[in-house]
Amino acid sequence: MRIVIGQGSCGIAAGAEKVRQALLKENINASVAGCIGMCYLEPIVDIYDEDKLTRLVKVSESDAPAIAEYINTGDRSKIENLVVSDEDSEFLNKQTRIALRNCGIINPEKIEEYIEKDGYTALKSCLTEKTPEEVIEIIKTSGLAGRGGAGFPTWFKWNAARQSEGEEKYLICNADEGDPGAFMDRAVIESDPHNLIEGMLIGAYAIGAKHAVVYVRAEYPLAIKRLKNALEQAREKGIIGNNIFGTDFSCDFMIKAGAGAFVCGEETALIESLEGHRGMPRLKPPFPAQSGFWRKPSNINNVETFANVAWIINNGGEAFAAMGTEGSKGTKVFAVTGKVKRSGLVEIPMGKTLRDVIFDIGGGMKSDKPFKAVQMGGPSGGCIPASLIDTVIDYKALGATGAIMGSGGMVVMDESTCMVGMAKFFLDFTAKESCGKCVHCRIGTKRMLEMLERITKGEGKEGDIELLEELCYAIKDGALCGLGQTAPNPVLTTIKYFRDEYEAHIKDKKCPAGECSDLIEYSINAEKCKGCTLCARNCPVEAISGTVKNPHVINIDKCIKCGKCYSICRFDAVVKA
Amino acid sequence: MNDNIDLSLLSGVLDEYAAVKGSLITILQHTQDIYGYLPKEAIELISERTGIATSEIMGVGTFYTQFRFEPVGKYLIMLCQGTACHVNGSELILQTIKDELGIDDGQTTEDGLFSLKCVACLGCCSLSPVMMVNEDTYGSLTPDKTKKILKELREAAV
Ligand SMILES: Cc1cc2nc3c(=O)[nH]c(=O)nc-3n(C[C@H](O)[C@H](O)[C@H](O)COP(=O)(O)O)c2cc1C
Ligand code: SF4
Ligand code: SF4
Ligand code: FES
Numbered sequence: 001m002r003i004v005i006g007q008g009s010c011g012i013a014a015g016a017e018k019v020r021q022a023l024l025k026e027n028i029n030a031s032v033a034g035c036i037g038m039c040y041l042e043p044i045v046d047i048y049d050e051d052k053l054t055r056l057v058k059v060s061e062s063d064a065p066a067i068a069e070y071i072n073t074g075d076r077s078k079i080e081n082l083v084v085s086d087e088d089s090e091f092l093n094k095q096t097r098i099a100l101r102n103c104g105i106i107n108p109e110k111i112e113e114y115i116e117k118d119g120y121t122a123l124k125s126c127l128t129e130k131t132p133e134e135v136i137e138i139i140k141t142s143g144l145a146g147r148g149g150a151g152f153p154t155w156f157k158w159n160a161a162r163q164s165e166g167e168e169k170y171l172i173c174n175a176d177e178g179d180p181g182a183f184m185d186r187a188v189i190e191s192d193p194h195n196l197i198e199g200m201l202i203g204a205y206a207i208g209a210k211h212a213v214v215y216v217r218a219e220y221p222l223a224i225k226r227l228k229n230a231l232e233q234a235r236e237k238g239i240i241g242n243n244i245f246g247t248d249f250s251c252d253f254m255i256k257a258g259a260g261a262f263v264c265g266e267e268t269a270l271i272e273s274l275e276g277h278r279g280m281p282r283l284k285p286p287f288p289a290q291s292g293f294w295r296k297p298s299n300i301n302n303v304e305t306f307a308n309v310a311w312i313i314n315n316g317g318e319a320f321a322a323m324g325t326e327g328s329k330g331t332k333v334f335a336v337t338g339k340v341k342r343s344g345l346v347e348i349p350m351g352k353t354l355r356d357v358i359f360d361i362g363g364g365m366k367s368d369k370p371f372k373a374v375q376m377g378g379p380s381g382g383c384i385p386a387s388l389i390d391t392v393i394d395y396k397a398l399g400a401t402g403a404i405m406g407s408g409g410m411v412v413m414d415e416s417t418c419m420v421g422m423a424k425f426f427l428d429f430t431a432k433e434s435c436g437k438c439v440h441c442r443i444g445t446k447r448m449l450e451m452l453e454r455i456t457k458g459e460g461k462e463g464d465i466e467l468l469e470e471l472c473y474a475i476k477d478g479a480l481c482g483l484g485q486t487a488p489n490p491v492l493t494t495i496k497y498f499r500d501e502y503e504a505h506i507k508d509k510k511c512p513a514g515e516c517s518d519l520i521e522y523s524i525n526a527e528k529c530k531g532c533t534l535c536a537r538n539c540p541v542e543a544i545s546g547t548v549k550n551p552h553v554i555n556i557d558k559c560i561k562c563g564k565c566y567s568i569c570r571f572d573a574v575v576k577a
Numbered sequence: 578m579n580d581n582i583d584l585s586l587l588s589g590v591l592d593e594y595a596a597v598k599g600s601l602i603t604i605l606q607h608t609q610d611i612y613g614y615l616p617k618e619a620i621e622l623i624s625e626r627t628g629i630a631t632s633e634i635m636g637v638g639t640f641y642t643q644f645r646f647e648p649v650g651k652y653l654i655m656l657c658q659g660t661a662c663h664v665n666g667s668e669l670i671l672q673t674i675k676d677e678l679g680i681d682d683g684q685t686t687e688d689g690l691f692s693l694k695c696v697a698c699l700g701c702c703s704l705s706p707v708m709m710v711n712e713d714t715y716g717s718l719t720p721d722k723t724k725k726i727l728k729e730l731r732e733a734a735v
Contacts, residue, residue, distance in 0.1 A: 010701045013714035039703030180659030180698035259641035276601035278640040337661035337702040411660045
């Protein structure tokens with residue numbers, strides 16, 4: 001039997017390492033895997049008996065003896081309650097995994113396990129049987145487009161870098177993953193680092209680069225550790241370095257840790273940061289393909305883009321292109337989070353709908369509140385309302401809503417999320433992250449944030465919405481880089497689809513979602529209140545008075561609107577309005 | 578001058594990177610790993626060894642949120658304020674920590690035990706709201722759970 005514990009960042013945070021230690025005490029030495037993407041069920045223990053898999057979910061340390069008993073005697077009775085339900089298994093069964101194909105299955109710390117899954121065969125066949133032009137042709141046939149956000153055809157960028165004059169070229173992987181709410185790149189690096197390395201080496205061969213660089217977010221220490229380890233193992237096997245697979249192709253690798261700046265996800269800012277400077281975007285042209293890292297021709301791709309490459313080489317460009325829509329080929333990974341029941345990583349063919357992801361796979365809302373909107377593309381993207389839930393996952397179709405495909409963050413919201421608050425949240429983010437080079441971006445985002453703050457405090461004025469819209473277009477026009485050009489999108493989409501919510505804040509001084517604390521008030525419905533005293537005992541500021549078995553009252557002047565009484569009352573007697 | 582800064586700890590890092598172009602951020606990261614922040618004396622030494630002006634080093638250091646110019650407490654709390662955490666109530670957790678410790682984002686408690694820093698997305702969005710304390714990640718936070726964690730940390734420190 002083979003015992004595997006998922007130990008991605010999320011698994012570890014949920015207690016996977018403690019479970020592994022507890023199993024060790026029972027003399028069971030479980031091996032490590034990355035993240036299978038069922039993050040809502042972590043920690044997960046997989047028990048393979050030959051090919052038969054028993055998956056245990058939400059395992060805790062105290063389950064170790066029962067698991068040991070099953071492994072030693074085959075007695076399932078004490079672990080039956082841990083076995084994953086059929087419904088939860090469907091979360092994975094409904095997916096098509098290419099970029100994530102090994103995640104949560106192989107040990108990311110052992111190159112042998114990657115090689116066993118046909119690892120590095122794609123690289124070998126490229127180096128020994130194909131010219132760089134042929135490799136680019138296969139990628140062209142596949143229709144692979146950049147997964148970092150913009151969706152630019154990968155072959156086109158590779159070809160431009162290949163055509164660019166110069167002996168010294170760089171291949172760079174963008175692992176900055178700046179969208180707060182997206183984590184697929186982290187999962188790929190933590191769970192299957194060799195897949196990234198192989199994709200990058202193929203890219204380096206295609207464009208003629210001898211140097212490969214990975215720029216990783218500093219907030220991902222485990223990813224950096226596993227990638228370092230993988231690079232060492234690949235080096236030992238002669239897969240990185242001079243004369244790879246005995247050919248005359250040589251390529252070295254370098255990891256650079258970012259230092260926390262969202263704008264560094266923009267490719268020219270990333271290059272500035274790689275060179276040790278403040279991450280301020282450069283004027284384009286020249287494009288990185290002509291003049292990038294150290295002013296040499298450079299090509300930058302996202303982690304997920306590279307994670308598809310080895311599969312495409314092994315299975316052919318046609319197989320990849322057979323999935324998806326006219327304009328969007330292959331699969332896409334989404335990090336589904338927020339108010340959704342099953343939150344985690346979902347990889348599906350393009351052409352499926354948002355409903356497929358959020359309801360069919362994600363299981364719908366975790367509370368009984370109805371679905372309201374989904375935010376895609378992070379600070380550069382927008383909110384898509386419930387009425388457009390049947391939108392197809394396709395670069396063009398998603399773009400038409402005002403949002404973008406983005407890098408794959410899908411934050412699901414129900415009726416309790418205030419959309420004006422959401423716009424304010426993103427503006428707060430972009431205002432802080434603006435590098436400051438352009439006046440419109442630096443000051444415009446700040447002014448918008450101030451207006452949104454006013455509106456959510458109930459100090460909105462007639463004409464604010466129009467003013468916001470005007471500012472949005474001015475910022476879009478006046479910004480140098482993608483950060484500023486897209487920063488207004490969350491505001492524009494929420495105004496477009498939730499204008500009535502803005503108006504309720506401005507005109508009626510009400511927050512329909514009940515989230516903006518300045519616009520809500522708590523009170524107790526005397527008819528429903530049983531006088532159980534629970535709220536009074538839990539109010540942090542002693543704002544609730546009343547005696548046992550008699551209706552309680554909230555002193556509005558004392559109340560800090562923490563909502564504790566509202567969530568704690570078992571009789572729904574606390575009213576939020 | 579602060580006598581407690583042992584600059585000899587930096588020599589390994591500087592020997593390795595001072596002459597490698599483009600290494601400033603890497604050097605600053607190692608420096609912060611050693612001292613917990615970027616002491617003025619260290620910045621002056623880095624400037625001397627790399628030939629990069631202190632003003633430029635400060636320019637880079639202040640641009641990136643990772644760098645600090647003041648020592649931090651024994652426990653550095655990094656509270657996620659990313660989108661998923663926001664939607665799942667990270668604001669309430671922030672309020673709880675502020676109330677419990679009496680500090681704001683970017684501050685350290687008087688006893689030098691806790692520092693609070695708000696960050697964007699720790700990559701564990703499925704467990705939102707999330708915070709990291711030094712190397713450990715805590716997920717699915719509620720105000721009560723947060724208070725309990727802080728209490729345990731405080732007790733572990735004495
Ligand atoms: C403000 C900003 C942030 C970005 N952040 C990221 C990021 O975190 N990761 C990423 O891969 N691309 C990011 N991009 C897109 C990159 O600039 C670039 O288009 C991408 O890395 C190219 O790779 P691809 O063609 O494989 O998608 C960002 C762009 C902008 C304007
Ligand atoms: S648009 Fe904003 S982030 Fe981009 S270069 Fe201008 S100021 Fe900097
Ligand atoms: S909302 Fe909070 S402060 Fe106000 S009465 Fe309820 S528990 Fe007390
Ligand atoms: S948004 Fe908090 S961990 Fe991602």
